[in-house]
Amino acid sequence: MTDLRVNVTALTKDYGSNHVLKEIDFKVADNEVVVLIGPSGSGKSTLLRCLNKLEEPTSGTIVIDGQDISNPQTDIDKARENIGMVFQHFNLFNNLSVSENIALAPVELGKMTKEEAQVKAHELLKMVGLDDKFDAMPASLSGGQKQRVAIARALAMKPDIMLFDEPTSALDPEMVGDVLKVMKELAQDGMTMVVVTHEMGFAKEVADRVVFMADGNIVEQGSPEEVFDHPQNERTKAFLDKVINI
């Protein structure tokens, strides 16, 4: 069990009388790439946001890297240093340049000196193909560029796990490929990833496991072949019919 990066048991999340997550059990192994799919309102983004406690769970335990982050005693800031997150709307810091976006957290948290962070920023920007944007301000970037910088920013903290919350949903179609390519490379390098996405092609190609959620429950999960080619549950079938067959 020690190679479990994520171990969630009996996680529930209520907004008043609205039960968004219903006793979810969810595990992610080291190096595993898990893709969460499902109709909107199924709770997949909420589950993802509970994994770094951007959402406060109503009950249940969330253990990340052996640390129980659902325990209020746990230093959540410390835990988050190891959990990178990429948002649908990028959320680049608008007041900071691209390199400052990347260097802010490592320098503020004493992980790197300013010089080291500069080197790291160059290295990461090269990786996502944007080294020429080193001094650019976020407002001057396209959506796809912003999202690649956001990935670089998350990676600068050298996390063990990366969470992706619909990373391509806000992008123009021609930008999606660049972002998926970076994510694919990350997966190939062995990063543990949990991805909420509507990109079924990406899921098929990259995911080790696909999890289908509906109404706050995990309805079905398995390898991409199992879920996409031989779905067992009627709801999964109905969902896939709508998303894939156009």
Next chain:
Amino acid sequence: MKKLFSLFLVLTGLITAGLMAQQQPEQAQASKTYVIDTDVTFPPFVYANDKNKYVGIDMELIRTIAKEEGFKVKIRPIGFNAAIQSVSSGQADGMIAGMTITDERKEKFDFSTPYYSSGLVMAVSPKSKIKALTDLKGQKVAVKTGTAGADYANSIKDRYGFTTVTFDDSDNMYNDVKNGNSAACFEDSAVLSYGVKIGLALKIVTKPTNPGSYGFAVKKGHNQKLLKMFNEGLAKLKKNGKYDQIINKYTGSKAVSKKKQNAKESHTVMGLLKQNKKVFLSGLAETVKLTLISIVFATIFGILIGLLGVVPNKFAQGFSAVVIYIFRGLPLIVLALFIYNGIPSLTGNKIPAFVAGVVTLMLNEGAYIAAFVKGGIEAVDKGQMEAARSLGLPFNKAMKRVVLPQGIKIMVPSFINQFIITLKDTSILSVIGLLELTQTGKIIIARNLEGFRVWAIVAVIYLIIITILTLASKGIERRIND
């Protein structure tokens, strides 16, 4: 944020220290120096002469009596209503301001033996056909708030079928009659005679009636020694003839001709400006000082309270919301009077008017600043905070490095706006007797009755400093946005 907080504490400490420093000499010499409040808009009893010295019957009496009896007085020209309140709350030891002795006032004050008896007269515009009270049916009558004239008018208005319009100072009351909005006004005979003599275009049509007596007042049951000295001194002055000299000086024909000359010199804008240059400058200096100090405190207070409103702590958020609700909700004038008069009544500690003024503006303008600081921070996309926190940055660092820099840009125009409002709001502090620009204007007008020209000068001065303040703020805004 901690740095800000300690800065706030230091500044609060400084204010308190200043307060103590101003208080101590008063306490140390309590047996000798008395604080006497007055209203310097009531010639010929109390007014500021063209050299801005406080003169008039009341002033000469209190000073001469003090000399006779061996005590000192510190005169504060804070206005009639403010004087009443500061004496009853213990901020001042006594007041002398042409105050009529009434049974109602006797419940709160102990009065000296009367030092002047006067009657009320009615004045109308020179062309008016009104000659007697019976002509007032269906008309409006102008009165000045808190005066015996107002009480008299209200007591007879039903009998004679007129209505009253209340003004805060004599000049506005006279103007209302001159303009024909009101048919007549009631005022003390000595006061109205003075006005007519210096060129007020009204005529007095009735004989003095309803005689009233003016007295020096202390808070009921307090400062009895001072009251006794006043009475003894007054008796001495009446005996040795000095009393008659003083009365003659201000109501006799000699005084009038002298004043007429003075008055002629200063009825143009340039003349007024030249003659009152010193007074205007000191009023302007007070307004600027008050504005700048208040802006600093209100900004610090506002940012602190605004930040408390966004920290993830229910208690802090609630505290911030309540502070904003209370101090934004209270009218500035109520807050000023409460702090200046109310707090000393509760605690027994005097507050200098300037400190009370700064505290008032800090709380009121600060509450507005807090509201837009909070709003500015909340206007920054929530994703910015989430992204910063997701990287492991603690709340304070995320706020300082990511959210605040963006929020401040949103807030800058509101800050500039609030600074200008603060400058204008200092004028309201004339109610607690601060001699700032507006109060200065009132005092000058009380002497020369040149309302229109003096207010025009005051207005232009305000516009000039607002322009300077705006330009300075815009400069800062440009620097922030670069």
